[in-house]
Amino acid sequence: MKFTHLLGIGAAVLSVAACTTNPITGRSSLQLANNSEILTMSATEYKTTLADSKVITGTADANKVKTIGSRIKGAAEKYYQSIGRSSDLANYQWEFNLLQSNELNAWCMPGGKVAVYTGILPVTKNDNGLAVVMGHEVSHALAGHGNERISQAMVAQYGGAILGSTISNAQWANIFQEVYPIGSQVALLKYGRNQESEADKMGLYLMSMAGYDPREAIPFWNRMEAASTGSKTPQFLSTHPNPETRISDIQRDLPKALEYYKAAGGKL
Numbered sequence: 251m252k253f254t255h256l257l258g259i260g261a262a263v264l265s266v267a268a269c270t271t272n273p274i275t276g277r278s279s280l281q282l283a284n285n286s287e288i289l290t291m292s293a294t295e296y297k298t299t300l301a302d303s304k305v306i307t308g309t310a311d312a313n314k315v316k317t318i319g320s321r322i323k324g325a326a327e328k329y330y331q332s333i334g335r336s337s338d339l340a341n342y343q344w345e346f347n348l349l350q351s352n353e354l355n356a357w358c359m360p361g362g363k364v365a366v367y368t369g370i371l372p373v374t375k376n377d378n379g380l381a382v383v384m385g386h387e388v389s390h391a392l393a394g395h396g397n398e399r400i401s402q403a404m405v406a407q408y409g410g411a412i413l414g415s416t417i418s419n420a421q422w423a424n425i426f427q428e429v430y431p432i433g434s435q436v437a438l439l440k441y442g443r444n445q446e447s448e449a450d451k452m453g454l455y456l457m458s459m460a461g462y463d464p465r466e467a468i469p470f471w472n473r474m475e476a477a478s479t480g481s482k483t484p485q486f487l488s489t490h491p492n493p494e495t496r497i498s499d500i501q502r503d504l505p506k507a508l509e510y511y512k513a514a515g516g517k518l
Contacts, residue, residue, distance in 0.1 A: 281397040289361040296363035304350035312348040319346030325459035358387035360396040378466035385453030395445045399429045458510035
């Protein structure tokens with residue numbers, strides 16, 4: 251009993267020490283894992299995924315993915331610089347690729363490794379719609395959601411062992427592969443509802459900062475919901491908030507997003 255109590259105290263102290271606050275949303279999260287190790291493994295898995303996939307290059311759609319991704323990345327870097335937190339992004343190595351797949355999906359691994367599937371493009375319809383998707387996915391990386399998910403798995407599996415840094419390299423690798431399944435299955439990553447909601451909000455702001463119209467968010471999510479009617483729910487929506495909650499949250503956050511959009515030169 252005493253040992254368990256001490257572990258509880260230690261875990262509480264560790265939680266405070268490892269608590270990270272998102273500078274855009276204000277949400278705090280537990281991030282215990284070593285970011286440099288996460289980024290290294292992420293880069294390796296992303297490279298494997300590209301090797302196992304058909305990467306589209308040189309087309310209008312492929313160029314659009316890179317352009318929109320670059321603008322959102324630039325907006326994020328500018329914002330983080332303005333609040334004195336450029337160091338948060340120092341080790342990010344951004345990549346934006348379009349992959350041939352009928353799936354309605356997109357994802358971003360830690361460190362800025364982004365993939366958009368061709369199957370989602372008919373639903374995005376235009377640059378603003380694609381910016382909704384890419385802003386959302388980039389936000390997962392910027393918010394450290396991968397570290398948060400890995401940290402949750404570490405605590406669940408090893409509990410107090412993490413206090414003494416007794417997790418082996420093999421155990422660490424197993425945790426990473428559970429959160430980010432190997433190779434082409436990386437798209438099966440599951441985030442929690444709170445993380446998805448945060449990515450919605452943060453992504454809405456980032457796309458606005460990049461000069462994309464955030465008012466397209468509601469039509470896009472409505473189209474995504476319609477695309478899933480009568481069929482298997484797209485992976486992109488599998489752990490997301492229910493449609494009513496999402497639309498309500500976007501309506502709540504839209505006025506601030508429009509301020510960012512206007513500041514970026516957007517017309518209201």
